[in-house]
Every structure is written in structure tokens, then in C-alpha cells.
Amino acid sequence: MQNKNRRGRWVSVFEQLALNTEVLVKELNTSTVAFADSIECKRISSLSCSGTTFTWDSPLRETSQSDRAREGEAGRQRRKTMAVVASAPGKVLMTGGYLVLERPNAGIVLSTNARFYAIVKPLHEEIKPDSWAWVYTDVKLTSPQLSRQSNYKLSLKNLTLQTVSSSDSGNPFVEHAVQYAVAAAHAKFDKNNKDELHKLLLQGLDITILGCNDFYSYRNQIEARGLPLTPESLAALPPFASITFNAENPTGECKPEVAKTGLGSSAAMTSAVVAALLHYFGVVNLSLLLTDSSGLDVVHMIAQSAHCIAQGKVGSGFDVSSAVYGSQRYVRFSPDVLSSAQVAVKGMPLDDVIVDILNGKWDHERTKFSLPPLMSLLLGEPGTGGSSTPSMVGAVKKWQKSDPQNAQETWTKLSELNSTLERQFNLLSKLAKENWDVYKRTIDRCIPLKSDKWIELGTDPREEVVVKALLGAREAMLGIRNLMRSMGQAAGVPIEPESQTRLLDATMGMEGVLLAGVPGAGGFDAIFAVTLGDSNQNLVKAWSLLNVLALLVREDPRGVSLETGDPRTAGIMSNISSVRIE
Numbered sequence: 001m002q003n004k005n006r007r008g009r010w011v012s013v014f015e016q017l018a019l020n021t022e023v024l025v026k027e028l029n030t031s032t033v034a035f036a037d038s039i040e041c042k043r044i045s046s047l048s049c050s051g052t053t054f055t056w057d058s059p060l061r062e063t064s065q066s067d068r069a070r071e072g073e074a075g076r077q078r079r080k081t082m083a084v085v086a087s088a089p090g091k092v093l094m095t096g097g098y099l100v101l102e103r104p105n106a107g108i109v110l111s112t113n114a115r116f117y118a119i120v121k122p123l124h125e126e127i128k129p130d131s132w133a134w135v136y137t138d139v140k141l142t143s144p145q146l147s148r149q150s151n152y153k154l155s156l157k158n159l160t161l162q163t164v165s166s167s168d169s170g171n172p173f174v175e176h177a178v179q180y181a182v183a184a185a186h187a188k189f190d191k192n193n194k195d196e197l198h199k200l201l202l203q204g205l206d207i208t209i210l211g212c213n214d215f216y217s218y219r220n221q222i223e224a225r226g227l228p229l230t231p232e233s234l235a236a237l238p239p240f241a242s243i244t245f246n247a248e249n250p251t252g253e254c255k256p257e258v259a260k261t262g263l264g265s266s267a268a269m270t271s272a273v274v275a276a277l278l279h280y281f282g283v284v285n286l287s288l289l290l291t292d293s294s295g296l297d298v299v300h301m302i303a304q305s306a307h308c309i310a311q312g313k314v315g316s317g318f319d320v321s322s323a324v325y326g327s328q329r330y331v332r333f334s335p336d337v338l339s340s341a342q343v344a345v346k347g348m349p350l351d352d353v354i355v356d357i358l359n360g361k362w363d364h365e366r367t368k369f370s371l372p373p374l375m376s377l378l379l380g381e382p383g384t385g386g387s388s389t390p391s392m393v394g395a396v397k398k399w400q401k402s403d404p405q406n407a408q409e410t411w412t413k414l415s416e417l418n419s420t421l422e423r424q425f426n427l428l429s430k431l432a433k434e435n436w437d438v439y440k441r442t443i444d445r446c447i448p449l450k451s452d453k454w455i456e457l458g459t460d461p462r463e464e465v466v467v468k469a470l471l472g473a474r475e476a477m478l479g480i481r482n483l484m485r486s487m488g489q490a491a492g493v494p495i496e497p498e499s500q501t502r503l504l505d506a507t508m509g510m511e512g513v514l515l516a517g518v519p520g521a522g523g524f525d526a527i528f529a530v531t532l533g534d535s536n537q538n539l540v541k542a543w544s545l546l547n548v549l550a551l552l553v554r555e556d557p558r559g560v561s562l563e564t565g566d567p568r569t570a571g572i573m574s575n576i577s578s579v580r581i582e
Helices: 002-030 065-078 129-133 172-188 191-202 219-224 231-236 265-281 294-311 318-325 335-344 350-358 389-402 404-434 436-446 451-457 461-491 498-508 536-545 567-577
Strands: 084-095 106-122 136-143 148-155 161-166 205-211 245-247 254-256 328-331 365-368 375-381 513-517 527-532
Touching: 084 265, 084 318, 084 404, 106 265, 106 318, 106 404, 136 172, 148 172, 161 172, 172 191, 172 205, 172 265, 172 294, 172 350, 191 265, 205 265, 265 294, 265 318, 294 318, 294 335, 294 350, 318 328, 335 350, 375 536, 389 404, 389 461, 404 436, 404 461, 436 451, 436 461, 451 461, 461 498, 461 513, 498 513, 498 527, 498 536, 527 536
Parallel strands: 136 205
Antiparallel strands: 084 106, 106 205, 106 328, 136 148, 148 161, 245 254, 328 365, 375 527, 513 527
16 A cells, blocks of 8 residues: 555656656747746737747636646746846937927937836745735835945835835936836736736836946046047947946045936936836737837836826926837827826826826827938037036026017927928938939038038039938028027027037038037037038047047937847947957
8 A cells, every 4th residue: 555655656746747847848948038038928918929928827818727837837937037128219309499398399309329228127036925915015226327226115005115225315217117117017907917917026126227328428437547539438438337426525425426418318217117117017018019019109108107207297208209119200299198197196096097197198299200311310428518408498488478479489480490301301311212323422422521512513403402402401400500599598598508509510510511409408418410421430530629529329210129138248248259369
């Protein structure tokens, strides 16, 4: 009898071993990486997993009970190590400064290759036995570049976030991104999926944020090293370099000097965190963006809401829109769509707020946009410090109220010139598509010349059309700059300060430069220039002589992206692969 029982136990052991082996083989066949597409992905009914993603148990799944059990076990094992990395770009608002605050005025906003990254993974490897009684879970936020770490308790009932310990005053943009993303998951999921979400939250959230160097000013570090103000000096800095520290008091305590370049770091950061969390929870599947972009709409609504509440006002939203969708022509949404979010600050349950936001009438308009072929975006940091956009916007609004007639006339003219510049860009793209050889030949001939010589090239009628479109774009930008200067003078704010005017005039007078301006609300942030062909290298050298640091930023039309791993690791592997061994 004992031998029979012993044989039965051995059979059970072998059955369990076979089951574990089957699960392991299935995991290996399904995924070999803990990042991005390979994470276990809980889907809502309107979305489906594809590729190498794993699916959580759901009534919608047409799988056998044993299959679901094995997938559930595999998912629990993967949760120990899985991580999601999402990124979102910075922006340059070429046209629409101030006007984009009011519908139906449009703005042209370019997304860039400067990106913010959010890494989300479980804080604890295992769900603790007593976690069933927990009413809070742990959240850790780390910003290595700023040497900051904050620890929070997230209420699993009302989704409030309480600071436990922090090396500074916290980060309201990330804090609201966490709350709103969790609330969105609650709103989107049914009972079964909410149970799985609860288990995932009990493991805590470990969030790391990283911004490309171009979001911040590193002039002090470059000058301290005795290096020239060139892109090569910027490129020599380590990726995601620490922000400069300055001594603040006699005790030797220091705090980061966060000098920014005006690329919209808060919008990019918020969008990246929201995207990473929503993918981590399984609300959206960012790996399907090429075939299904509906998930971006959810990311956009949640990111806009979190960003507006964090900054304490409902802005135009162009920065978040470009961070999520990429380069575009943008017309803002009606502010009323976020009225629920504003009420939430006064105590309305966040779950109800999110439902209103997701079902709201988002009437913003966006059309894909990019610079015409053979044109490059270049940004230069003059070293005069950034500007406070909210205070400048407030001054302009005050001027509008005090002098409505002149303000309206100025805005009407600005709107017309913005539309003219947009039309000229679209025409140039059309001409390039219709007759590439003529377009390229004309651009190549303009590169070594200043703009006042371009008209002399129009001997061929087809080339003349291209040249006139170039000059039309240039004249429109000159008109925009003139009106923005006048508006700044009337409102008493430096929209285009004299130092920037001198720099921009010098820039537009150089060979191969189509146009230049101060982006967005203006001020002392980095200026932008659009150059023809490879003439940007000449501009970089000229800027260096003028004590202007050309940034490494270029136009990149992509919005939110799912990354394949930690960007710091990717940089290390890239450096290793480039080493020559002789």
C-alpha cells in the first residue's frame, strides 16, 4: 500500500514537472525579452494582443481552461521581471504662438528626436501574503539626472497619492500621470480584468524618468571643461547626463540647476509616463501603433488631463498633442472637455472624472505635417536663459483686454501670415513630389547663396515656381516676426528681445538659411532655423562664433513610441558595438 501511494506521489511530481516544462517552453517560444512587446498584456475587449505579447485570462479568450491556467502561471512568472519603456518627443512650435490658445487658430508644431523616456516595472517581485488586506500600494519615482527619488503610497480605493519620502517637493506631472493612468485602467476594465489589475498594483510601481540632454542646458558644463560651443561638445557628454549642481548656501547644500531649452519637457515627460503605464496595465497596446492608432487617443486624453491639472490650468494642449501624435497642424480642443478634471481637484471621485474625460467631446483638430524635403530644423541656445511662458501669456491676455481693437487686428494679420507660411510649405512638398529632379536642382543651387540671390536662379519656369515658394515662406516668417515683436512691445513682454532679433537677422542673412524665429511664446529660449540641404553645418559654425550652441535636435515626426529596452543600456551597447579592436 505504501509503495502504491509512493508511486502515486511520483506520478503527480512528474505530471507537475511536465506541466512546468510545457509552461517554460511556451514562454520561451512566446517571448525571450522582458521589455516592450514581450510583457504580459491584458487587453480590453476593443483591442487584441498580437505578435509576442502574452494575454491575461479573460472571458473573451476562446482558450481551454488548462491553457488559461498555464498562461496565468506564465504571466505570474513574467511579472517578476517585466518592464515597459515608452518615449515621447519634445516639440518646436513654429507658428501659432499665443494664437493657438484660441479656437479656431492653428499652429504648426514639429516633434523632435529629443525624447523623454519612462520605464515602468514592478517594485516588488512577489505579491506578499498579507496583501489582500492592503488599502495602499507603493510607488517609487526616480529621476537619476536630477538625483531625485520620491516614494508614495497609492490608495487602491480612491487613487490618491501620498508622499512618504522625497528628496524634493515632488513631481506633480508624474504624480497626476500615475493617478489618471490607474483611474483609466479602472474605467476601461471589467470585473475580471480589474482583479488582475489589482494584483499588478499590489506589486507596486517602480517608475524611472529620463530626458535627452537637449531638453536641458549644459553650457556651464561645456564651458567648465574648456570645450568649444559646438554640437560635438554636446555629443561628448554622456547620455542622460546629470544636471549641473550649484551651491545654494554656506552649509554646502546643493540643488540642481534646471535650465531648460524650451522643448516642452513637462508635456513629453507626462505623455511618456502615461503611455508606459497604460501599456503596462494593458489598457493600450503600443506595439500595434503601425496598424491601429486608437490606443494613442486614450493616451492623449489621459496625458492632456494629467498635464493640465499638474500645471493648474487648461492650456492649448499643442505640446501634449505633438508628444503623443508627432508633427502636426494643430487646432486646440474646447476647454470645457476638461471641466470634470478641474472639478476633481475639488473632490469629485477620480473614477467618475475619467469616465467623463474618455467619453467627452474632444474637438481638437490635427493634420500630419512635416518640413518639405531637403530642409532641416536646427535649434540654437543663445545662453541668455529660458523664459516663463505662463507669465508672458498672462501679460498678452491682459493687453488683449485693455486694447481689444488693436489686439484683434494683430491676431487677424498673424493668423493670415501663419496660413501663408503653411501654404508655402505645402506647395514646396507638392512640387518636390511632382518633379523631384527640378525641386532638388533648385534647392542645391540655392544652398551656397544668400536669399537675395535666389530669384536670379529662376531662369527655368519650373525652377522659378520653387524659388518663389521659398521666398514666399521666408517673407511670411519675416512678417510673423514683425507682428510678434509689436505684440510683445504692446504687452510689455520680450516675445522677440533685441538680442534675439540681432541673432535671428544674422541667421536669416546666412547662405542656405530659409527662415528663423523664436518658437512658441518667444523669449530667451533656444531659437530655431530651417536650412536648405546640408547648409546647416555652415550655420552651426557661424552660431559657434556668435556664442550660440547648436543643439543636437532634429525634426522627427514620430510621437509616442514603445521602446525595446532601457535607453541607458541601449547607449552602452551602441558604444560597445562601435569600438574597433585591432
